[in-house]
Amino acid sequence: MKLIFGVIAFLITSIHAYADNDLGMPDTLKQGGYYVGKINPKDKVTFHGKRVKVSEDGYFVIGLGWKYKSQANIRVDHMAGGHTMYHIPVKEHDYDVEEISGLPSKYVAPPKAVQERIAKDAADVRRVRTIDSDLQNFRDDMIWPVKGRISGRFGNHRILNGEPRSPHTGLDIAPGQGALIVAPLGGKVTLVSDQYLTGNTMVIDHGHGISSVYAHMEKAIAKEGQMVAKGDPIGTVGMSGRATGPHLHWGMNWYGERLNAGIALGIE
Template sequence: MMTSLPPWRRALLAAALCLVSPWALGAPTPALVPGGIARLSIAPASEARPTVRFGDAPVLVLRDGAQWTAWIGLPLDLAPGKHSVAVNRQGKTSALSLTLKDKAYPVQHLRLKNRRMVEPDPADLRRIKAEAATQNEVKTLFRDTDTVQLDFVTPVPGRRSSAFGLRRTFNGQPRAPHRGLDIAAGKGTPIVAPAAGVVTHVGDFFFNGNTVFIDHGQGLISMFCHLDSVAIAAGTPVAQGKTVGTVGQTGRATGPHLHWSVFLNGTPVDPALFLP
């Protein structure tokens, strides 16, 4: 695993995240958007690794050249304006700020034949509530590691069929925004781990179908949904490129595809930001 990226990857990521590099130490992040990532230099690497919190959640912090850098996931429902980031350096806590701009994500209209996937019955709703609690617990895990692999590979070959952040309607009814990236691929196509990590949960969920969670470290987590088959068990370490399952159409899906979500400090961010 890698504690920092090669120069060419840092340049690509900086461009993708619409960030300016290098930043002055402690300077506020340039304006960002909900669903994006703030990459904030917070301390010289000569110090012990600082701890950072955004809201109630711990934040990923890695050595990046001569500085410690925080990677902060920005929730899709975060209001435009200034927001505070708490930084603890050598026992002293201070606040830095970042500024969000609004972003209007496109609308996507989908039609489903299975009406229960649009209007669940009472038993379905009880199941959905229990599953939401499980998923929330898994996606907010923070496994403190010194290294986190950030140079992701695409987990499955195919067309990116639905982008992150789309405002969705199902059968004309508004639903939550799309909190992942959909990649269309044939049923049975192998899905691989985009980066090294540990499988933290495998389950069959009402909306997500067969699902695998991979913890990459420090709150960076991948979730794969709608799998046809699962080839890995919870608690298993995985290397980048390891097969974890195959593409399917389980749960709420209009066709075979991989839904891939990436979480940072408990919030979904655009997976495409981690890809070449």
């Protein structure tokens, strides 16, 4: 009799091995997007073989790289036993090519004298992108950090002074020198730094690996270690670092993955 009940239990859990998307996510995801889901707080989420942080009330977030494959596979292990696999389609994005000319040669092919500084700058940003805080600001609706002409889009292949470079990792907004930048989501400022390539740079942690980057600022207003609310002033637009004109380079991350902020704002 115990064997029979065991087989029945196995069949019941197996029925739920492949399920429709009831996580609260869209039925189709996009390359470069981040998505918030909700489960039983006592269940566990695995994405690409790694455990995903779940809040006390069951919320979690995943992020997709700019060339993510065609399907996101999310596994939920249930406290009561068994697991559910969610297979959510991912829409490909067509990326353009951007040609940028007029950059000082020292920024396109930096001299050896500054390469050590560039390496340290990059390491500082990588370090704060690994922060895995319990903040819940990633669940909020995002607002624009500043409004203006979109001068560069996420994922586009870049040619700088005629030399091919890696894809663009953010959204460039050009409202004019000195325009006020506000926090699109609340969080904690984890880095304020004058960097060689990105100039006056700031990183804000929004929780569960979601962070945002603000580069080429004229000046920072928020301080490192400060908690900011959505809409709080954090800096002003400038052209510090490698830039041909005043603009904000705005990036989003999920740990090591670069994300497209435009998706959260509905423009991509």
